[in-house]
Amino acid sequence: MIHIVKLCVGVSSVEELESYRNERSHWWGADYGEEVHVHRTRMMPRRASEIEGIASIYWVIGGLISCRQPILRLTPYTDAEGKNYCDIIMSRDLHRTVPYPRRPFQGWRYLDSKDAPPDIAAGGNAGSEELAADLVRLGLI
Template identity: 40%
Template sequence: MTLHITKVAVGCTELDTLRARMEGRADDGETYLVTRFRPKRESELVGGSVYWIIKHRLVARQEILGFTDDPDGKRCRILLSAELRPVRAHPKRAHQGWRYLPAADAPPDLGGAEAEGLSALPGAMAAELAALALI
């Protein structure tokens, strides 16, 4: 069964900020995030996703492609697809580092027109609508 992880998008107040940050790291259709500890269940995570938390909500995901050591040798890089997919906003408390997320608890992706319409909303408005469980 596929396993996912959650991670707080520190310093990001909206999805566009996270998208710009990840595009800055993108190289050849891949990007990465650095973590101090390599997940013990890494084989279950390949093919899963990192679900990003912004303002106490899961808002987007990126597919996990693999793991490698960081050049400094002290950390682990989680290799990700460069594509950031919006998901149906789901409440999630902030935490340090990353946490496992079972596939059954992962929110669904937003569909084409639905995702385009929501991405056009200002971040504050989208957050208010999500808080009211309208999106």
């Protein structure tokens, strides 16, 4: 399976992402009439059939992959000027992952399942997430 990894620009923590992700889709007038989150990106993934309904978008926050959201579908969108985009329609569920370092990049990248960080167990200790992030920054994980 293949996933997508994307920088979460302008966001400094998972909590900040959670606080405004509900508003994101309304910035572009993307209303899919259901309880989903939407992220608009410029390019449609060529491997869309390997992603829709089975993969996740892994968010890089502060240089670390910190969480993921399941991707429900990818929908083409064309604005009033005729520019084509891809709306990544995601589940509202946000799953924290074991922090994993990632250098800055533009756009999004594919991420093989074998390279994706595992989820942190539900109800996990927030302090352990911070400790894991510190260990990653020190190069010990």
